[in-house]
Amino acid sequence: xxxxxxxxxxxxxxxxxxxxxxxxxxxxxxxxxxxxxxxxxxxxxxxxxxxxxxxxxxxxxxxxxxxxxxxxxxxxxxxxxxxxxxxxxxxxxxxxxxxxxxxxxxxxxxxxxxxxxxxxxxxxxxxxxxxxxxxxxxxxxxxxxxxxxxxxxxxxxxxxxxxxxxxxxxxxxxxxxxxxxxxxxxxxxxxxxxxxxxxxxxxxxxxxxxxxxxxxxxxxxxxxxxxxxxxxxxxxxxxxxxxxxxxxxxxxxxxxxxxxxxxxxxxxxxxxxxxxxxxxxxxxxxxxxxxxxxxxxxxxxxxxxxxxxxxxxxxxxxxxxxxxxxxxxxxxxxx
Numbered sequence: 001x002x003x004x005x006x007x008x009x010x011x012x013x014x015x016x017x018x019x020x021x022x023x024x025x026x027x028x029x030x031x032x033x034x035x036x037x038x039x040x041x042x043x044x045x046x047x048x049x050x051x052x053x054x055x056x057x058x059x060x061x062x063x064x065x066x067x068x069x070x071x072x073x074x075x076x077x078x079x080x081x082x083x084x085x086x087x088x089x090x091x092x093x094x095x096x097x098x099x100x101x102x103x104x105x106x107x108x109x110x111x112x113x114x115x116x117x118x119x120x121x122x123x124x125x126x127x128x129x130x131x132x133x134x135x136x137x138x139x140x141x142x143x144x145x146x147x148x149x150x151x152x153x154x155x156x157x158x159x160x161x162x163x164x165x166x167x168x169x170x171x172x173x174x175x176x177x178x179x180x181x182x183x184x185x186x187x188x189x190x191x192x193x194x195x196x197x198x199x200x201x202x203x204x205x206x207x208x209x210x211x212x213x214x215x216x217x218x219x220x221x222x223x224x225x226x227x228x229x230x231x232x233x234x235x236x237x238x239x240x241x242x243x244x245x246x247x248x249x250x251x252x253x254x255x256x257x258x259x260x261x262x263x264x265x266x267x268x269x270x271x272x273x274x275x276x277x278x279x280x281x282x283x284x285x286x287x288x289x290x291x292x293x294x295x296x297x298x299x300x301x302x303x304x305x306x307x308x309x310x311x312x313x314x315x316x317x318x319x320x321x322x323x324x325x326x327x328x329x330x331x332x333x334x335x
Contacts, residue, residue: 013318019071023063023080024056030081031088034128045113045121046128049088052104057215058083058183061326062190065204067319069194075140078132079189082144085129087182090151092122102234140189147185154178167249175213183212200314207310211326214303218334220245221296224287225334236284240274246299250292266290300334 035046059080066076095108096115102108110118133144154177162170187208191201223238224247238245248270255263266286274280287293304327314320 058186065190066194069196075193089122089125150181179216180209180212184208210307217300221334246296
């Protein structure tokens with residue numbers, strides 16, 4: 001049993017372990033090739049986050065999903081590279097929008113080179129992903145386009161706000177678009193490129209979307225609960241920037257429904273801005289002890305368990321067991 005991929009996923013079959021390791025190595029090589037440019041500075045900027053590492057969560061899911069068809073089909077690795085390039089491109093853009101200073105333990109691109117170059121580098125990665133995608137056929141292009149539309153729609157909905165809707169329901173819809181859509185595509189591409197049957201492709205797509213939401217909810221919990229850089233970002237980054245993560249939304253709902261003075265006081269602290277380090281530290285301390293954080297953990301478990309149940313019709317085997325373990329790993333991240 002060897003630990004591979006994100007969160008220490010363990011693979012219990014030597015043949016599967018070797019194939020996963022080889023697939024991830026091929027994806028890494030593909031990412032470096034795809035981010036090379038004839039202009040050295042563009043190469044440096046485009047490879048900034050590639051070389052910083054990362055979980056390679058999406059490529060791993062594509063490789064595991066391919067086990068339900070021909071796992072050696074030639075389109076699997078390029079499709080995994082497309083999904084990871086798209087994800088990386090969104091990180092460049094997200095960091096500009098969030099004014100983030102750190103990403104994956106290194107200086108963010110916008111901090112290092114400025115917002116304009118960070119946005120343009122993200123656009124460069126989108127272009128390279130599209131170039132690879134074109135060789136995978138019109139169906140792959142359509143799937144990626146639909147997912148990208150959902151991703152951007154989720155980002156727009158987040159920026160626009162709930163507009164009278166229940167904030168928690170609105171936020172979960174945002175996550176389905178922003179995060180779930182691309183993780184669903186990773187699973188779909190893996191199964192589709194491997195020639196899996198239609199039922200398996202649909203199951204793995206649904207699994208990916210539900211796991212993707214759980215994955216983001218775990219990040220929400222980590223943003224509050226972590227004292228380290230487990231999430232790859234400075235703890236409390238989303239909190240400081242006023243991004244409405246699930247623990248904060250649950251806090252606000254409790255404060256509105258129950259009117260407890262301590263909840264209203266914490267909401268007022270958040271609304272007053274957290275640019276000051278002392279206020280930021282106080283907000284983190286109080287949120288870590290608040291029931292809203294545990295409520296967000298339960299929501300993470302709920303989505304992860306829904307993802308696990310989705311896999312039930314698939315044939316038993318090491319690949320299915322690894323996908324089920326991914327659900328456990330996501331929950332473990334959230335504590």
